Amino acid sequence: MRKRPGEVRDAIVNVLKTRPRGASVAEITQHVTTFIGAVPASSIRSYLQLNTPELFARMNRAQYALNGFEYQPLAPPQGVANRSIRFGQSTLVQDDCFAWLERRPLNSIHAVVTDPPYGLVEYSELEQKKLRAGKGGVWRIPPSFDGSQRSPLPRFTTLKQTDLDALEQFFTAWAERLLPVLVPGANVVVASNPLLSYLVSGALACAGLERRGEIARLVMTMRGGDRPKHAHKEFSGVSVMPRSMWEPWLVFRKPLEGRAQDNLRKWGTGGFRRISAERPFGDVIESSPTRSSERALAPHPSLKPQGFLRQLVRGVLPLGKGIVLDPFAGAGSTLAAAEALGYESIGVEKDAAYFNVATKAVPKLARLALNTD
Ligand SMILES: C[S@@+](CC[C@H](N)C(=O)[O-])C[C@H]1O[C@@H](n2cnc3c(N)ncnc32)[C@H](O)[C@@H]1O
Incomplete structure (x- = not known):
């Protein structure tokens, strides 16, 4: 099915905005596919590569995160022992x-x-x-x-x-x-x-x-x-x-x-x-x-x-x-x-x-x- 312009980008941004430590291409692909239908991992990978570093940052172990996203945890785990x-x-x-x-x-x-x-x-x-x-x-x-x-x-x-x-x-x-x-x-x-x-x-x-x-x-x-x-x-x-x-x-x-x-x-x-x-x-x-x-x-x-x-x-x-x-x-x-x-x-x-x-x-x-x- 044809995707509307920006649909893949929005779906990737949606998942990454709650993952300050990033996610792998496979994880992002799975999530995007659940919400907007099948998108090949190769397309997601090239989309991420093309838009790095403008929109995304490449982290350790081939994980991608949002670049410059001001991430603010709502309930910081201060003082909570783990x-x-x-x-x-x-x-x-x-x-x-x-x-x-x-x-x-x-x-x-x-x-x-x-x-x-x-x-x-x-x-x-x-x-x-x-x-x-x-x-x-x-x-x-x-x-x-x-x-x-x-x-x-x-x-x-x-x-x-x-x-x-x-x-x-x-x-x-x-x-x-x-x-x-x-x-x-x-x-x-x-x-x-x-x-x-x-x-x-x-x-x-x-x-x-x-x-x-x-x-x-x-x-x-x-x-x-x-x-x-x-x-x-x-x-x-x-x-x-x-x-x-x-x-x-x-x-x-x-x-x-x-x-x-x-x-x-x-x-x-x-x-x-x-x-x-x-x-x-x-x-x-x-x-x-x-x-x-x-x-x-x-x-x-x-x-x-x-x-x-x-x-x-x-x-x-x-x-x-x-x-x-x-x-x-x-x-x-x-x-x-x-x-x-x-x-x-x-x-x-x-x-x-x-x-x-x-x-x-x-x-x-x-x-x-x-x-x-
Ligand atoms: C309504 S009680 C749940 C009681 C549970 N159903 C039972 O039968 O014991 C909600 C619990 O969530 C805990 N809680 C509140 N905010 C939390 C958070 N951000 N992360 C983890 N636990 C939290 C509270 O300390 C409280 O024990």
């Missing part, structure tokens, strides 16, 4: 995932299942200090009405327009870095919430991921349903917001290379694993809040339950082969689910305390026998 631990088929890395994604080889991840931070500030050092000290900050303890202790939740409703803009930029930059490391057809499933899912969806689509729907995790959360503050009695028949009874998990994928069957043959991705011969993978999964026994093994304020995650993680690798990534790993619940299923996985967590929690929690969560979630 250590990694392996157990079974899972690898847990302590790092900032933006920096980690920039170093990861292209086309090397087969699926993503993740629960990212939403307030941007809630997992900052300052807010984590306040949460750990038990006072102030964006975390609040929901009212306890049945004698059981509730876990702290961040207040999403307090986000201002500037916070929303920052969130959109965060997810765009994240998806731009994620896209080149995914193999074509890789599923990307991102936990969200009904207030902010539109914004995350827009950012992911803008970066070049294809939207494929949403999975509804049916779970009764502690959000919404309250009467107006300081006017409970006057408006006793009113809830300011609907009581939340589900959680959206956004479903995206990197565009396929060819038809679904071509992509499945070449990369092992491009669909969802069926539950059985009769039952396809569905987009509603019944769940319940994370059980206290799991919380005791993996103390993290946003811990997701194994019962739900194992169903989801099983589904994202259509042939049961490949690497599942959780770039915001927390206590490692996605890794534990992958480990329980016999899948290979990588988790990246920047906070040292949660990294330590995860190193202990993953093997224990993975061994949990589950009847229900």
Whole structure:
């Protein structure tokens, strides 16, 4: 197919703008082909050579990078130690995932299942200090009405327009870095919430991921349903917001290379694993809040339950082969689910305390026998 003028250049620039250390001709060719159709490696090589040094720079080991591009990491990994631990088929890395994604080889991840931070500030050092000290900050303890202790939740409703803009930029930059490391057809499933899912969806689509729907995790959360503050009695028949009874998990994928069957043959991705011969993978999964026994093994304020995650993680690798990534790993619940299923996985967590929690929690969560979630 004929390409429009500048299409090849734009596709090359797009991939290189998130790779400060450059990429090889083969990697660039693969990426360009996924987005604009087949372009021979020889054409890409001559395009790169012809436009070096005006547009590109030749780095070590036959890698090309953008020349003079003012690269500014959004979340510089200052002070983040870089250590990694392996157990079974899972690898847990302590790092900032933006920096980690920039170093990861292209086309090397087969699926993503993740629960990212939403307030941007809630997992900052300052807010984590306040949460750990038990006072102030964006975390609040929901009212306890049945004698059981509730876990702290961040207040999403307090986000201002500037916070929303920052969130959109965060997810765009994240998806731009994620896209080149995914193999074509890789599923990307991102936990969200009904207030902010539109914004995350827009950012992911803008970066070049294809939207494929949403999975509804049916779970009764502690959000919404309250009467107006300081006017409970006057408006006793009113809830300011609907009581939340589900959680959206956004479903995206990197565009396929060819038809679904071509992509499945070449990369092992491009669909969802069926539950059985009769039952396809569905987009509603019944769940319940994370059980206290799991919380005791993996103390993290946003811990997701194994019962739900194992169903989801099983589904994202259509042939049961490949690497599942959780770039915001927390206590490692996605890794534990992958480990329980016999899948290979990588988790990246920047906070040292949660990294330590995860190193202990993953093997224990993975061994949990589950009847229900
Ligand atoms: C919502 S929590 C994930 C919890 C996880 N689903 C679990 O079940 O334990 C988000 C996690 O992302 C981590 N995080 C935030 N920004 C990060 C970044 N840039 N790179 C890596 N981890 C990050 C936070 O420290 C937090 O532990």
